[in-house]
Amino acid sequence: MKDHPTKVxxxxxxxxxxxxxxEAAIYLGLARMGFEVTVMTYPEATWKQGFESAGIRVVPWHxxxxxDRREIKKIREFLTxxxxxxxxxxxxxxxxxxxxxxxxxxxxxLLYRGYTxxxxxxxxxxxxxxxHPGVDKIVCNSHGVEQLIRRQFFSGTDKPVTIHKxxxxxxxxxxxAIDLRQKFKLxxxxxxxxxxxxxxxxxGIPHLLKAMTQLPEELPIYLFLIGRDMDTPGNLxxxxxxxxxxxxxxxxxxxxxxxxxxxxxAFVLPSVKGESLTKSVIEAMCLEVAxxxxxxxxxRELVEHGSSGLVVEPANPAALRDAIVWFFHNREAGxxxxxxxxKRIEKVFNTKQTVEKMAKLYQSLVT
Numbered sequence: 001m002k003d004h005p006t007k008v009x010x011x012x013x014x015x016x017x018x019x020x021x022x023e024a025a026i027y028l029g030l031a032r033m034g035f036e037v038t039v040m041t042y043p044e045a046t047w048k049q050g051f052e053s054a055g056i057r058v059v060p061w062h063x064x065x066x067x068d069r070r071e072i073k074k075i076r077e078f079l080t081x082x083x084x085x086x087x088x089x090x091x092x093x094x095x096x097x098x099x100x101x102x103x104x105x106x107x108x109x110l111l112y113r114g115y116t117x118x119x120x121x122x123x124x125x126x127x128x129x130x131x132h133p134g135v136d137k138i139v140c141n142s143h144g145v146e147q148l149i150r151r152q153f154f155s156g157t158d159k160p161v162t163i164h165k166x167x168x169x170x171x172x173x174x175x176x177a178i179d180l181r182q183k184f185k186l187x188x189x190x191x192x193x194x195x196x197x198x199x200x201x202x203x204g205i206p207h208l209l210k211a212m213t214q215l216p217e218e219l220p221i222y223l224f225l226i227g228r229d230m231d232t233p234g235n236l237x238x239x240x241x242x243x244x245x246x247x248x249x250x251x252x253x254x255x256x257x258x259x260x261x262x263x264x265x266a267f268v269l270p271s272v273k274g275e276s277l278t279k280s281v282i283e284a285m286c287l288e289v290a291x292x293x294x295x296x297x298x299x300r301e302l303v304e305h306g307s308s309g310l311v312v313e314p315a316n317p318a319a320l321r322d323a324i325v326w327f328f329h330n331r332e333a334g335x336x337x338x339x340x341x342x343k344r345i346e347k348v349f350n351t352k353q354t355v356e357k358m359a360k361l362y363q364s365l366v367t
Contacts, residue, residue, distance in 0.1 A: 005036040006366050007083060011075070011098055012090035013062065014039065017046035019279070022165040022351060023090070028054045029355030035362065038082070040075075066096040075101035085366045086110065088139075095129045102134065108365040109134055113149065114141035114165070114276040116297045121152040136365060139163050139358075141276040144297025161361060164277060166354035169346045172286040177262035180224070184249065190220040191328045194264035194289075196257055196280040199229040204270035204294065204315065209235055211270075211320035213242035219328055223268070226251045226260060261287055265334060266327045268292045272314045275299045277349070285309070285345050290337035292323045302349070308341040 010027060014020050024047045031037050031054045039051055043060035051058050059078070063071040075098055079087065088110045089098040095111055102109050111130060113119075119130050130138055131152060138160045140146040149160040180192050197203040205225070215221055225231075231250040239245040254260060261267060267284035269275075269291065276298040281291050285308065293299050294314035303309035310326065312319035327334045 005034050006085050006362055007036045007038070008086040008088060008362065009038045009040060009079065009082070009084045010088045010090065011040045011062065011094035012088075014041045014045040014047040014051075020047065021171065022167055022279075022354075024050065025166070025168065025351045026355055026358055027051070027056060029351065030359055030362075031056050033355070033359055035359070038084075040078070063093050063097045066093055067100075068097065072097050072101045076105070079105055079107055086362050088112070092129070099129070099132050099134050108136045110137045110139055110361075110365075111135055112139050112141075113145050113160075115274060116142070116144045116148050116276055117274045119149060119152055121154070126152065135159065137161060137361065139361070141165050142298040142301055144299075144301065145276050147297065163354060163357045163361065164349050166349050166351035167282055167286060167345055168351050169286045169342055172258065172283065175258045175262050175287065178256070178259045180260070180263040184222075186222055187220045190222050191266070191324070191331075192264045193221065193223045193266050193268050193324065193327075194226065194261050194284075195223065195268045195270070196226045196261065196284075197269065198227045199232060199235070202271060202274040204272040205230065205235060206238060207272070207315055207317050208268055208270040208320060209238040209244075209248065210317035211324060212244040212248055213239065214317060214321045215244065215324065217243045219325070221247060221324060221328055223248045224251050224260060224264065225249070226254055226257055228253050258283060258287065261289055264289055265331070266290050266292055266324070268320070268324070269299070270294055270314070270320055271296055271299060277302055282345060282349065285338075285341035288335075288338040288342045290327070290334050290341055292320065292327070302344075303341070304344065307337070308344040309337055 027037050038057040040059040042062045048058050084107050087102050087107050089095045090112045119126055140160050140162045143162050146160045146162045199205055212223055261284050267289045269281055271294055278299055284291055291303055291309040293303055295311050296314050303311050305311040310323045312323050
């Protein structure tokens with residue numbers, strides 16, 4: 001490393017405390033290791049006090065308009081005046097402006113990517129961000145994302161590197177499970193499934209609803225759908241003529257979502273594309289709720305089939321149905337999968353490893 005602490009400027013949105021906790025933990029950890037970290041974020045960021053208590057400088061400002069000359073100039077002046085070594089950009093606006101601000105300066109530019117889609121070598125806009133020659137490294141949240149980016153380069157590249165956003169399983173120890181059977185007056189032998197998502201096409205919710213309609217009618221299996229826009233006409237229509245219509249509970253957006261998840265027997269995410277490492281799945285695993293997920297790039301790295309959950313083919317309602325039925329008939333084995341799911345996060349996707357890998361990456365760029 002240089003003869004002074006490595007100076008890192010992070011531009012990211014830290015307004016939501018819970019969703020940004022894994023990312024914030026990276027920089028809290030790096031600060032403890034001796035990195036000189038500055039975070040440029042919105043004035044109302046919920047992590048402001050936490051960062052400052054850890055010795056991280058917080059600049060209460062975040063760019064809001066792409067290609068804005070004044071905003072680019074503001075970032076550039078900060079980079080120059082503070083002799084920043086590493087500029088890490090975490091969202092689209094920050095990326096577009098930050099790359100231009102760093103042009104010609106002795107600063108390494110890193111981007112973050114947590115989504116397996118929408119980067120194509122033939123798309124001119126890709127060269128404004130991830131394929132821009134001024135980018136030194138692209139930190140990918142999964143190997144699936146890394147592989148996608150590698151395919152966009154015409155020759156070999158060392159720019160993309162996988163560093164998972166790790167979690168600390170103890171973050172989830174204080175969430176008390178809701179007794180869903182009692183709250184919703186469900187049979188004691190009911191199998192309770194939960195799925196948490198905002199209803200976008202990539203989440204594959206219709207496939208899960210079709211799986212529910214294919215379940216044996218006599219089995220008391222209930223599904224809680226938590227998130228915005230789940231009860232669309234299309235989704236409701238899939239259940240209209242099915243006995244499962246009374247077994248799917250549209251719970252909407254909830255602030256006590258993790259208490260709901262903790263009270264379930266299994267977590268289901270039927271995504272068909274686009275995920276990296278879905279945070280809601282990791283949260284369920286930390287709560288010892290076994291997941292049923294689909295084998296799409298990114299998420300399939302999270303779960304070892306038959307060891308820490310079940311992994312099925314995407315866009316396959318019958319495969320989802322069979323996995324759900326397995327959980328109904330194998331309650332103790334399902335609980336064991338949940339316990340092992342938590343251990344997998346603790347061992348393979350923990351925040352300590354994330355901090356160590358990020359530190360190693362940063363150091364390799366400034367030596």
